[in-house]
Amino acid sequence: MDKPGLLVVGVLPDWDLEALAARFTLHLLYEAPDRAAFLAQHGPSIRAIATKGELGADAAMMDACPGAKIIACYGVGVDAIDLAAARARGIAVTNTPDVLTEEVADMAFALLLATARAIPEGDAYVRTGTWAKQGPMRLTTRVWGKRIGIVGLGRIGRAIARRAEGFGMAIAYSGRTRKDVPYAFHATPAAMAPHVDIFVVSAAGGAATAGLVDRTAIEALNPGAIFVNVSRGSVVDEDALVAALKSGRIAAAGLDVFRNEPAIDPVFATFPNVVLSPHQASGTVETRKDMGALMRRNLQAHFDGTPLPTPVP
Ligand code: 8YV
DSSP: OOOOEEEEOSOOOHHHHHHHHTTSEEEEGGGOSSHHHHHHHHGGGEEEEEEETTTOBOHHHHHHOTTOOEEEEESSOOTTBOHHHHHHTTOEEEOOOSTTHHHHHHHHHHHHHHHHTTHHHHHHHHHTTHHHHHOSOOOOOOOTTOEEEEEOOSHHHHHHHHHHHHTTOEEEEEOSSOOSSSSEEESSHHHHGGGOSEEEEOOOOSGGGTTOBOHHHHHTSOTTOEEEEOSOGGGBOHHHHHHHHHHTOSOEEEESOOTTSSSOOGGGGGOTTEEEOOSOTTOSHHHHHHHHHHHHHHHHHHHHTSOOSSBOO
């Protein structure tokens, strides 16, 4: 019997492609020079779509693959998938929650430490021989014991908070609802901003949070604050963030996500006090293997007619 067609929207590790190829005929959209022509040619044989957090799936893709009744996302964020269009077409959507939570929280702390303690600057200082020529480097900023504010206390936000506890920090969070946690609650990022030294964005992306960290919130940050984003570029007013960096009002930023990835605003690369990361928070071998396995379990369950392990409601 022919294997069902699987549209692979973005690059996946070889170990995933090999495992998927055992069950599906793979159609690699990311290798197609002409997406529309590729979808017109292969769409009719596609029975499932494998996409990624940052790539998603739009209504046109769904219409080009009318036999696809599942979109399995390799990532927790489904903001780039047109969920209303999927629902209207009776297409199930799954994602990969939990398996990447701790990894993304690690990245938030990596960016926080890298910015506050100027790790890239120190690395260059040693590497270029400046240390030997000029002596000690400039002093940096303390992390432990500081006040941290987390925008979005979901799974990832809570994992960041757990790490912050280990650093002896005073923890605050903003979100739609107050949670049963011993941390200070603020209804909005703008209300939280004046009370923290370190501001970490970990809210889910999508229309509901677009521009949530607005100009008011960024202008309310304390002088010398450190800004970290491991969620989505869309959550932050990037122009306001750039203005705060240009004016020197905030000390530094550690950014894993941006608007217009991967062709991000080149201004970010001009700031010596910004640590840049290429949307890599879940990008360890261990976690990506877990994400791939969970995505495949969802696809398998769909074709077996058993309950999906992690459906998106
Ligand atoms: C990406 C992410 O999916 O989980 C998410 O929402 O943004 C990431 O984990 C990952 O980069 C795979 O492309």
